[in-house]
Amino acid sequence: MAFVTKTFYSQDDLQSHLKAHHPSFYFSSKTSTVIPYDKIESLLEWKREEDFYLCDLSKLPPRLELKADGNLILSGAVSWEEAKVFLKARGRTLKTSPTEQLALITAGIATSCTGERCFAFGNLRSQVVRLRYLDHTGEERELKRDEAFRTSSPALTAYQQDFKFYETFKNAPYPRFERAIDLMIGTEGQLGLVTEVEIETVENEPVTYVFLLLPRWEEELTPHLEIFTAVQAHRKSIISCELLDSNCMGYLKPDERLGTNQDVIFLEIRTADFERIYGDVLCSLGSVSADNVFEIAESKFHRIRAGVPRAIFEENSKMGVVKIGTDVQVSGERFQDLMEFYRGASKIGVRYCLFGHFGDAHLHYNYMPKKEESARCLEEFQRLYDAVLGWRGSPFAEHGIGLLKQKYIKKFHGPHQQTLFRDLKKEHDPFNQFFPQGFMSTTA
Ligand SMILES: Cc1cc2nc3c(=O)[nH]c(=O)nc-3n(C[C@H](O)[C@H](O)[C@H](O)COP(=O)(O)OP(=O)(O)OC[C@H]3O[C@@H](n4cnc5c(N)ncnc54)[C@H](O)[C@@H]3O)c2cc1C
Structure with missing residues (x-):
C-alpha cells in the first residue's frame, strides 16, 4: 500500500473518486492545528493492502453569490478572507471571523469553526441556513436548518439529552446532531464532503x-x-x-x-x-x-x-x-x-x-x-x-479533534456518544472511506 496525493479541480472528479470508495482523508487549506500535515502519513497509520488517498479540495472552483435576503451562497474553495472582501464590496460582512482567514468556509463547516465574532453572533452552526454535501456514493444531497436531524439509531434521544448541557458552549465535546445540517457540522469530514453552504451575513456597520x-x-x-x-x-x-x-x-x-x-x-x-x-x-x-x-x-x-x-x-x-x-x-x-x-x-x-x-x-x-x-x-x-x-467544560471548543486530540477526548465520550458515532458511520460511511482514523471511529 502507499499514500497517494490527489488534487481535485472539479466536483465531477471528486464524485468519481467517491464512487470508487477509496479510503481517503480530504483536506482544504491545511490550517487545522489538530492535523499535523507535515507528518500526517505516520499519524494516519494505514496498514491495509489498498492505497490511502490524501485528497486536496483547495482547487475546487470557487463560487460566491449574495442573495436578496442577505444570505451568502458559496461553493468550492472560498476562504473567509475572500468571502469578506466579496461581501464588503456589497455593504455586508460575515458573522463569523476565525483568526485564520485563509481557511476555507466549507472546511469551517466540517470543523464547526468559531472565532472572534462569536462573542456577539454565536457559533457558525447557528448561521448555516442550508448546505449541500457529497455522500459515499458521490451523490450531492441537501440539508436544511429548519429540518430535524434524522437517523435510524436508537441512541439519538439520549445523545441529544446529554448535549443539552453544552448548548451555550461554542462547541461541545461532541457534535450537536439536532438540526439536519448538523450531519456535516463538526464531523470533520467523517460522514461526507461539504460542497455548498448558505450562511447568514450582516450589514457592514462601522x-x-x-x-x-x-x-x-x-x-x-x-x-x-x-x-x-x-x-x-x-x-x-x-x-x-x-x-x-x-x-x-x-x-x-x-x-x-x-x-x-x-x-x-x-x-x-x-x-x-x-x-x-x-x-x-x-x-x-x-x-x-x-x-x-x-x-x-x-x-x-x-x-x-x-x-x-x-x-x-x-x-x-x-x-x-x-x-x-x-x-x-x-x-x-x-x-x-x-x-x-x-x-x-x-x-x-x-x-x-x-x-x-x-x-x-x-x-x-x-x-x-x-x-x-x-x-x-x-x-x-x-x-x-x-x-x-x-x-463540565468543553476541552476543544474550536479547533476540533483531528488526530492530535483523540487521546484526550475519549473520556468525554460515554456510551450514548460512542453508539451514535458508530451507527452514523455505518449509515453514512458504509465503506469506511471518509477519514477512517477520525474520532467517530476511534472513540466508538
Ligand atoms: C493561526 C491559526 C488561527 C486559527 N484560528 C481559528 C479560529 O479563530 N477559529 C476556528 O474555528 N479555527 C481556527 N483555527 C483552526 C483552523 O483554521 C480551522 O479548523 C479551519 O476550519 C480549518 O480550515 P482548513 O481549510 O484549513 O481545513 P483543513 O485543515 O484542510 O481541514 C480541517 C478538517 O476539515 C475536514 N475538511 C476539510 N474540507 C472539508 C470539506 N469540504 N468537507 C468535509 N470535511 C472537510 C478535513 O478532513 C479535516 O478534518 C486556526 C488555525 C490557525 C493556524
Whole structure:
C-alpha cells in the first residue's frame, strides 16, 4: 500500500473518486492545528493492502453569490478572507471571523469553526441556513436548518439529552446532531464532503477597535476578571473581546508590540454604541484606568491578533515540536478556576503564552517546549483535561479533534456518544472511506 496525493479541480472528479470508495482523508487549506500535515502519513497509520488517498479540495472552483435576503451562497474553495472582501464590496460582512482567514468556509463547516465574532453572533452552526454535501456514493444531497436531524439509531434521544448541557458552549465535546445540517457540522469530514453552504451575513456597520493594557495575569487577575464580567451584558454592542498576554508580544515585530510587559485585551465595538460602552463599561472599571484604553486601527488589530498564533505555529514547526496548546472553554462561573490552573501551569519552567477568545472564557494556552520538555507539558495538559471534565467544560471548543486530540477526548465520550458515532458511520460511511482514523471511529 502507499499514500497517494490527489488534487481535485472539479466536483465531477471528486464524485468519481467517491464512487470508487477509496479510503481517503480530504483536506482544504491545511490550517487545522489538530492535523499535523507535515507528518500526517505516520499519524494516519494505514496498514491495509489498498492505497490511502490524501485528497486536496483547495482547487475546487470557487463560487460566491449574495442573495436578496442577505444570505451568502458559496461553493468550492472560498476562504473567509475572500468571502469578506466579496461581501464588503456589497455593504455586508460575515458573522463569523476565525483568526485564520485563509481557511476555507466549507472546511469551517466540517470543523464547526468559531472565532472572534462569536462573542456577539454565536457559533457558525447557528448561521448555516442550508448546505449541500457529497455522500459515499458521490451523490450531492441537501440539508436544511429548519429540518430535524434524522437517523435510524436508537441512541439519538439520549445523545441529544446529554448535549443539552453544552448548548451555550461554542462547541461541545461532541457534535450537536439536532438540526439536519448538523450531519456535516463538526464531523470533520467523517460522514461526507461539504460542497455548498448558505450562511447568514450582516450589514457592514462601522466598528471601532480599542485595546486595554493590563498587568500580567500571572501576577494580578482582578482586572481581567472585572472586564470579563463587565462585557457579558453587552454582547449586542461589543462584537469581540480578545486577549493577547504579555508573553505574546515577543512574537511580534518590535514596532507592532503593545504595552510594556503588559497584557492586552481588545474590544471590537459597534461605532454607533461606542460612546455608551466607553462611558458605561470602560470608564466604570475599578481596576483599569481610562488612561490605559487606546484606539487601534482594524487592520493593525487583525495583523497583531493573527500574527501571534501564526508565529507560534512557525516557530514550533522550525523546532520540530508538535504544538502543545489548549482549546478549552469553560462556563463563566469556572473562568477563574481555569485562569488559576493556567497560573499553576505557567510555573513549570517551560516557555508559554496565553491568548484567545477571552469574552467567551475560551483561551489558548500554549507551551513552546524544547523537545525534552514536551512530555512534562503533556502531563500538565492531561491534568487540565481531567479538571475540565470535572468542571463540565468543553476541552476543544474550536479547533476540533483531528488526530492530535483523540487521546484526550475519549473520556468525554460515554456510551450514548460512542453508539451514535458508530451507527452514523455505518449509515453514512458504509465503506469506511471518509477519514477512517477520525474520532467517530476511534472513540466508538
Ligand atoms: C493561526 C491559526 C488561527 C486559527 N484560528 C481559528 C479560529 O479563530 N477559529 C476556528 O474555528 N479555527 C481556527 N483555527 C483552526 C483552523 O483554521 C480551522 O479548523 C479551519 O476550519 C480549518 O480550515 P482548513 O481549510 O484549513 O481545513 P483543513 O485543515 O484542510 O481541514 C480541517 C478538517 O476539515 C475536514 N475538511 C476539510 N474540507 C472539508 C470539506 N469540504 N468537507 C468535509 N470535511 C472537510 C478535513 O478532513 C479535516 O478534518 C486556526 C488555525 C490557525 C493556524
